[in-house]
Amino acid sequence: MTNSENIIEFRHITKKFPGIIACNDISLGIRKGEIHALLGENGAGKSTLMSVLFGMYTPEEGTISIRGKEVKVTNPRVATELGIGMVHQHFKLVQNYTVLQNIILGEETVKGPFLDMDIARKEVVELSQKYGLAIEPDELISNITVGQQQRCEILKMLYRKAEILIFDEPTAVLTPQEIDELMGIMKGLAKEGHTILFISHKLDEIKLVADRVSILRRGKLVATLDAVSTTKEKMGELMVGKEVSFHVEKEPAQPKEDVLKVENLTIINNETKKKVVNDVSFSVRKGEIVVIAGIDGNGQSELIYGITGLMPINEGKVLVNGEDYTKKSVRERNMILSHIPEDRHKYGLILDYPLSYNLALKNYFKKGFVNKSGFLNFNKFNEYADELINKFDIRSGQGRTTMARSMSGGNQQKAIVAREIDQDSDLLIAVQPTRGLDVGAIEYIHKQIVTQRDKDKAVLMMSFELDEVMDVADRIIVMFEGEIMGTLDPKKVTVEEVGLYMAGVKREEKKV
Amino acid sequence: MSVKPKKSFDINKYTGLLASLIAIVCGLLIAFIILMLTNPAKGLDAFMTIITGGLGMGGFKNIGTLLFFATPILCTGVAMCLAFQAGVFNIGGPGQFSIGAFVAIVTSLYFSKDLPAPLSWMIPVLAAMVAGALWALIPGILRAYFNVNIVISTVMFNYIEMYYILHWISLTCYDALKGQTRPVPANCKLPQLFMPALTQNKASDIGILIAIIAAIIVWVILEKTKLGYELKACGKNPDATRYAGIKSKRTILISILISGALCGLGGALYHLSWSGVYITFKLGSAPEGFTGIAVACLANNNPLGAIFGASFLAYLTVGGNYMQIFGFQKEIVSIITSIIIYFSAFSLFMRHGIERLLLKGKTKDANELEEENT
Numbered sequence A: 001m002t003n004s005e006n007i008i009e010f011r012h013i014t015k016k017f018p019g020i021i022a023c024n025d026i027s028l029g030i031r032k033g034e035i036h037a038l039l040g041e042n043g044a045g046k047s048t049l050m051s052v053l054f055g056m057y058t059p060e061e062g063t064i065s066i067r068g069k070e071v072k073v074t075n076p077r078v079a080t081e082l083g084i085g086m087v088h089q090h091f092k093l094v095q096n097y098t099v100l101q102n103i104i105l106g107e108e109t110v111k112g113p114f115l116d117m118d119i120a121r122k123e124v125v126e127l128s129q130k131y132g133l134a135i136e137p138d139e140l141i142s143n144i145t146v147g148q149q150q151r152c153e154i155l156k157m158l159y160r161k162a163e164i165l166i167f168d169e170p171t172a173v174l175t176p177q178e179i180d181e182l183m184g185i186m187k188g189l190a191k192e193g194h195t196i197l198f199i200s201h202k203l204d205e206i207k208l209v210a211d212r213v214s215i216l217r218r219g220k221l222v223a224t225l226d227a228v229s230t231t232k233e234k235m236g237e238l239m240v241g242k243e244v245s246f247h248v249e250k251e252p253a254q255p256k257e258d259v260l261k262v263e264n265l266t267i268i269n270n271e272t273k274k275k276v277v278n279d280v281s282f283s284v285r286k287g288e289i290v291v292i293a294g295i296d297g298n299g300q301s302e303l304i305y306g307i308t309g310l311m312p313i314n315e316g317k318v319l320v321n322g323e324d325y326t327k328k329s330v331r332e333r334n335m336i337l338s339h340i341p342e343d344r345h346k347y348g349l350i351l352d353y354p355l356s357y358n359l360a361l362k363n364y365f366k367k368g369f370v371n372k373s374g375f376l377n378f379n380k381f382n383e384y385a386d387e388l389i390n391k392f393d394i395r396s397g398q399g400r401t402t403m404a405r406s407m408s409g410g411n412q413q414k415a416i417v418a419r420e421i422d423q424d425s426d427l428l429i430a431v432q433p434t435r436g437l438d439v440g441a442i443e444y445i446h447k448q449i450v451t452q453r454d455k456d457k458a459v460l461m462m463s464f465e466l467d468e469v470m471d472v473a474d475r476i477i478v479m480f481e482g483e484i485m486g487t488l489d490p491k492k493v494t495v496e497e498v499g500l501y502m503a504g505v506k507r508e509e510k511k512v
Numbered sequence B: 001m002s003v004k005p006k007k008s009f010d011i012n013k014y015t016g017l018l019a020s021l022i023a024i025v026c027g028l029l030i031a032f033i034i035l036m037l038t039n040p041a042k043g044l045d046a047f048m049t050i051i052t053g054g055l056g057m058g059g060f061k062n063i064g065t066l067l068f069f070a071t072p073i074l075c076t077g078v079a080m081c082l083a084f085q086a087g088v089f090n091i092g093g094p095g096q097f098s099i100g101a102f103v104a105i106v107t108s109l110y111f112s113k114d115l116p117a118p119l120s121w122m123i124p125v126l127a128a129m130v131a132g133a134l135w136a137l138i139p140g141i142l143r144a145y146f147n148v149n150i151v152i153s154t155v156m157f158n159y160i161e162m163y164y165i166l167h168w169i170s171l172t173c174y175d176a177l178k179g180q181t182r183p184v185p186a187n188c189k190l191p192q193l194f195m196p197a198l199t200q201n202k203a204s205d206i207g208i209l210i211a212i213i214a215a216i217i218v219w220v221i222l223e224k225t226k227l228g229y230e231l232k233a234c235g236k237n238p239d240a241t242r243y244a245g246i247k248s249k250r251t252i253l254i255s256i257l258i259s260g261a262l263c264g265l266g267g268a269l270y271h272l273s274w275s276g277v278y279i280t281f282k283l284g285s286a287p288e289g290f291t292g293i294a295v296a297c298l299a300n301n302n303p304l305g306a307i308f309g310a311s312f313l314a315y316l317t318v319g320g321n322y323m324q325i326f327g328f329q330k331e332i333v334s335i336i337t338s339i340i341i342y343f344s345a346f347s348l349f350m351r352h353g354i355e356r357l358l359l360k361g362k363t364k365d366a367n368e369l370e371e372e373n374t
Helices: A046-053 A076-081 A099-104 A117-130 A146-159 A176-191 A203-209 A232-240 A300-308 A330-334 A344-348 A355-359 A378-392 A409-422 A439-454 A466-472 A495-502 B011-038 B043-051 B055-085 B093-110 B117-146 B150-172 B195-199 B207-224 B226-236 B238-243 B248-271 B287-298 B303-320 B332-345 B347-359 B366-373
Strands: A006-017 A020-031 A035-040 A061-066 A069-071 A084-087 A164-168 A195-200 A212-217 A220-226 A258-268 A275-285 A289-293 A315-320 A337-340 A427-431 A458-463 A475-480 A483-488
Touching: A006 A046, A020 A046, A020 A061, A020 A195, A020 A212, A020 A220, A035 A046, A035 A176, A035 A203, A035 A232, A046 A164, A046 A195, A076 A084, A084 A146, A099 A117, A099 A146, A117 A146, A146 A176, A176 A195, A176 A203, A176 A495, A195 A203, A203 A232, A212 A232, A220 A232, A232 A439, A258 A300, A258 A458, A275 A300, A275 A315, A275 A458, A275 A483, A289 A300, A289 A439, A289 A466, A289 A495, A300 A337, A300 A427, A300 A458, A330 A337, A337 A409, A344 A409, A344 B238, A355 A378, A355 A409, A378 A409, A409 A427, A409 A439, A427 A439, A439 A458, A439 A466, A458 A466, A466 A495, A475 A495, A483 A495, B011 B043, B011 B287, B011 B303, B011 B332, B043 B303, B043 B332, B055 B093, B055 B195, B055 B207, B055 B226, B055 B248, B055 B287, B055 B303, B093 B117, B093 B150, B093 B248, B093 B287, B117 B150, B117 B248, B207 B226, B207 B248, B207 B303, B226 B238, B226 B248, B238 B248, B248 B287, B287 B303, B287 B332, B303 B332
Parallel strands: A035 A195, A035 A212, A084 A164, A164 A195, A289 A458, A289 A475, A337 A427, A427 A458
Antiparallel strands: A006 A020, A006 A061, A061 A069, A212 A220, A258 A275, A258 A315, A475 A483
């Protein structure tokens, strides 16, 4: 069926990748001027569908019509000519160019052989005023915040006269205040007649901003619903195919003695000579979950690296169970702490090692895994891997022999969580343990973390997701520009308040 | 329930081999074209001679020559396999090889020639390995502690060796009449044992056996030991290695030490052979060092694969020695091997292609996958 209102019409789109059908016979109409959300778990096919629209993938079957005309979008340039623009999850900006230079890159205005920036500047400034996209045209990208970079990306699309705007998980990197601003901008754009496609797996945002929502599951379109009248619970259920609980079930914490004690920790960046972590002191006790909140890049990562030994400390002390670990090696620290790292591909896994090798990464040198003359005991490797695979339900194509690279993100993360939790250390450090995972996997990992706490482990977690922070934490530490802005009780503060601490607006009085 | 691992078929092992074979076939095809362009009349004959490796011309005794050529490049090839797997791009093969050769010669001339039988050749061999390792250690230290790019430093060390070695030769073992190193005393040469009988070549010795044993040992280290687990992990992901508490500086030093020692071994085995090889007194790097990279490339960095890679390149070299009969320079073989190396550099690319072909038609519905998994 065709609908004359529809600006985009997907008909029976099928896109296959080796071993998987990413989009399976998807037919969907997008109305002109609406904000249409695409909701789905990781690997549900929402990004693939948008990539097909933007010309980055060619579908095996099916057609796309835009403004009633069937089109073949063979590459992004064609998409741009058709008035389609996309803000990618990872911005595509030249760091050492200015905002203005980035916006006009590829569409430069010229006078003869020379650049004529004045025309472009005028146009960009007009656009930014019209849509409330505050920018500083002459600031370098490397000097501006993530939110500003995103506005720069949006202006890039508008400058190219895009009418159909695709946002790929645009809020993942923003503060609550920035998210509000973005929502406002999106609504404004829709009002001016732009059509917005909005990929997300955050139900709150979809409720807030979208007109309609299409839910994808395992490559298939499950339903297209009115976003305003559908409940969050219903959307969540359709997305994962089962009921999900949004709240982390946990008893009140019963903290005991200190396990981790950080005293006046300072880390200075080698290049900028800036104190990225500035005189930070806190402690984590047995049986509690302390979550470090903050906007990306405010020293949280460095703080964790300082504690785990991956980055040298300039000043201060790290004590675990009363013992000084400031100068100890990573291996020595690994004996007393487990670390679910921020970047699972960089630190957490050796992607070209099989799953069994990866699961043994913290154990391979221990008795049983290796004999006295240095030969590995592969029976033990296999046994141990199978044990963890069963216990933590890690799914992969070929079991323990699967290369980590070919596993899904959720199962890669499960493997790391399994390995680290099984170390049974007194201290568990979990950095963004649910980043990029779908609702089912998030629920699972939260449960594991709470179980560890209930087993009297000390848990230090770091997260950028405020909902997660509020749900999981027994105590919240907010960091801003390398300093602790406050230690908060999640039961006594609101999300907005935490947001103010995160933005550096509010600060707890220093206790004497 | 979890899926039981399948033992029978590991696609990766076969695609690696297939990629190398395709590289070889492509290399030979282009070589054929070059031969035909250079001399259309004799091109086909010359090509057939290379293909049949001179087996047809020299008879069975060419096996001995083949093994003699294979020995040094197997050593350097295995050295490169280990270094590359550990992510240490040791391009210093020629230097480490020549230093090993030189130390083996000098040790036998000045020290071990008066010692009883096994020691007389074993000591020069061991000395060469130590020398090769120490020569490689310097760039290794620069890399581990000062973060100096190892490709650049090892290449620079090849130049340093190139000049220094002539100086050292002139001080110690220069035969002015012939313009080369003095011959190694007969009792310091490698034992021949049953090799001449086996290969029908009276210059054959146990060098190739030592090289093969070295390849097997390195394979065992890489695949079966804790050290190998750490070395390979370091090569695949240095950050994760650090996270796991593995000392990356130590890993870099160990891998370059072993790699240098193997290159030194190659130099010793080559120059303590019965075929009468000398270091000539002129500037230049030992080609065996660079050929090792080609061997490792063909072998997909597998030390056991290197045995076949080295034999294959040696086979071409033997055939190349007959090129002059057809009016070609024997260097034409170098051209062919380089072409094959270029193609094997594409091997990763080819592997992806092969994997795609094999996977075609095996696309599964996501729901089927789900059912299988649950």
